[in-house]
Amino acid sequence: MRTIKPRNLLLLTACTLSAFFSRTGESAQPPLAIKAGLSAKKMPASVAFGKVTSALSALLPEFSVNLDKSLASSMKKRRDFAWKIVAKVFAPIDVTSSAFTGTIPTWQTWYGEEDFQDIYAAYHKAKATDPATGLGLLKVKNLNRTLSSKNLGKTLKQFERFKKVKGLGTNPLPAPGTGFVTYSPGMIEHMLKSATNIAKCNPDDYPADQKPSTAKNTWGLCLKAEFPKDGVMIKTRWAKLASGIKTYGTTATDMETMWNKSSVGQFASSGTTTPSTSAMYTVTDENGAVWGLEGMHISTKDIRLWTWVSIWWSNSPDSDYGADRPSTVAAALPSLANYKMCIASDFVEKDSDPSSHYRSSDKTKSLADAIDKVKSLANGSQWCANPYLETSFSRSNCVGCHQGAGVNFDVSATTQNRVNGIPDFVYGFDNIKEAIETENAK
Numbered sequence: 001m002r003t004i005k006p007r008n009l010l011l012l013t014a015c016t017l018s019a020f021f022s023r024t025g026e027s028a029q030p031p032l033a034i035k036a037g038l039s040a041k042k043m044p045a046s047v048a049f050g051k052v053t054s055a056l057s058a059l060l061p062e063f064s065v066n067l068d069k070s071l072a073s074s075m076k077k078r079r080d081f082a083w084k085i086v087a088k089v090f091a092p093i094d095v096t097s098s099a100f101t102g103t104i105p106t107w108q109t110w111y112g113e114e115d116f117q118d119i120y121a122a123y124h125k126a127k128a129t130d131p132a133t134g135l136g137l138l139k140v141k142n143l144n145r146t147l148s149s150k151n152l153g154k155t156l157k158q159f160e161r162f163k164k165v166k167g168l169g170t171n172p173l174p175a176p177g178t179g180f181v182t183y184s185p186g187m188i189e190h191m192l193k194s195a196t197n198i199a200k201c202n203p204d205d206y207p208a209d210q211k212p213s214t215a216k217n218t219w220g221l222c223l224k225a226e227f228p229k230d231g232v233m234i235k236t237r238w239a240k241l242a243s244g245i246k247t248y249g250t251t252a253t254d255m256e257t258m259w260n261k262s263s264v265g266q267f268a269s270s271g272t273t274t275p276s277t278s279a280m281y282t283v284t285d286e287n288g289a290v291w292g293l294e295g296m297h298i299s300t301k302d303i304r305l306w307t308w309v310s311i312w313w314s315n316s317p318d319s320d321y322g323a324d325r326p327s328t329v330a331a332a333l334p335s336l337a338n339y340k341m342c343i344a345s346d347f348v349e350k351d352s353d354p355s356s357h358y359r360s361s362d363k364t365k366s367l368a369d370a371i372d373k374v375k376s377l378a379n380g381s382q383w384c385a386n387p388y389l390e391t392s393f394s395r396s397n398c399v400g401c402h403q404g405a406g407v408n409f410d411v412s413a414t415t416q417n418r419v420n421g422i423p424d425f426v427y428g429f430d431n432i433k434e435a436i437e438t439e440n441a442k
């Protein structure tokens with residue numbers, strides 16, 4: 001069982017954090033046991049913010065040449081790369097102190113939106129101008145706040161937006177999912193660097209057909225530059241285990257059903273189950289309630305259009321989109337053996353025969369079938385959607401909808417419909433902008 005109890009962590013000012021991203025090699029250490037028995041009355045928990053010292057692609061030299069083209073033109077390269085990304089962001093970081101000995105997945109030592117607010121406030125108050133030192137103004141992350149029932153139970157803003165989408169027929173919208181967004185240190189540093197640009201950004205200044213003035217910055221016109229290669233953004237959806245976890249199938253047949261259920265695709269749940277805590281990644285909130293990670297998006301700026309990786313929990317994890325999961329993923333965190341995955345890296349599917357890599361082996365034949373089915377439906381676009389996150393808008397490929405970030409919310413877009421971008425595909429930009437404006441007004 002891999003459970004982090006917030007009250008089991010103390011203020012770890014002198015804790016040892018071996019940042020995974022400085023490690024070489026692919027083998028992850030087995031997670032250490034978390035020592036139990038701490039009093040709930042102890043101080044709030046904090047850990048040092050983790051680092052990403054280099055882009056993921058730089059650590060994977062076999063992928064680094066023309067990465068965007070090679071990912072777009074090979075489903076196998078794309079999926080292999082995505083599994084490596086999953087293992088990297090979940091790689092255990094060792095934390096040792098008198099109060100807590102154990103490991104924390106790397107991404108959970110990164111910055112939430114509330115951390116950005118704190119850091120920008122400190123940055124602004126100190127009248128600091130160097131974003132690198134800016135990061136140092138807030139040294140520890142308050143894990144109690146991240147793992148609180150309030151944070152885990154916060155409705156994801158996407159579901160608020162879904163409610164306002166008109167003209168999609170009579171299929172009911174799913175109950176809103178809850179969870180939070182996390183950014184890598186490289187992204188936060190870049191937001192500090194771009195704070196002035198963000199504050200004065202007016203999307204109306206950039207019509208969709210206006211060519212950017214420099215080829216180096218196509219997608220982040222309201223930022224100082226596009227996000228750096230060590231930019232990683234994460235979105236998570238959680239549910240209380242005690243309430244049961246909805247199950248979704250993603251076989252070739254399920255994909256066809258999803259596709260045809262509405263004009264933008266809707267996954268229908270096949271039932272509800274209560275997985276054991278070893279069969280799902282779980283955390284425990286301040287009241288002792290156990291929450292399971294249902295779905296998670298991981299986007300990395302390894303390529304200009306970002307990689308769009310998504311994992312979802314499954315009660316039949318070894319078939320279709322889980323059939324090619326390498327053992328390195330569960331080595332990073334054992335419960336990840338229960339998750340399936342998809343990735344998009346571009347608008348267009350440039351692999352002429354994307355299922356070919358999986359057809360000859362019995363183990364991956366169900367993956368080939370699902371890929372074939374999607375190819376026959378997707379009209380030349382790449383596909384990736386998470387049953388727990390995209391839910392009722394699942395014909396999508398992530399990047400199609402995200403190109404509208406900062407400007408609009410087009411749930412059916414899967415092809416490129418603008419030549420520029422305002423916040424480099426980041427929908428959370430609106431929240432970041434608000435945080436900056438609120439602080440600047442003080």
Ligand code: HEC
Pocket residue numbers: 156157158159161181233234235297298299308309310384385386390393396397398399401402410411412425426427428429
């Ligand atoms: C229909 C539009 C839409 C689609 C499709 C979509 N997203 Fe998003 N995404 C959003 C919105 C809106 C937000 C911000 C609001 C929120 O927090 O829910 C968001 C937030 C995110 C975030 C947090 C960072 C940010 O941009 O704020 C990540 C990471 C992300 N999405 C990845 C993905 C991935 C990966 C896929 C495909 C598997 C995907 N998205 C598909 C609309 C979409």
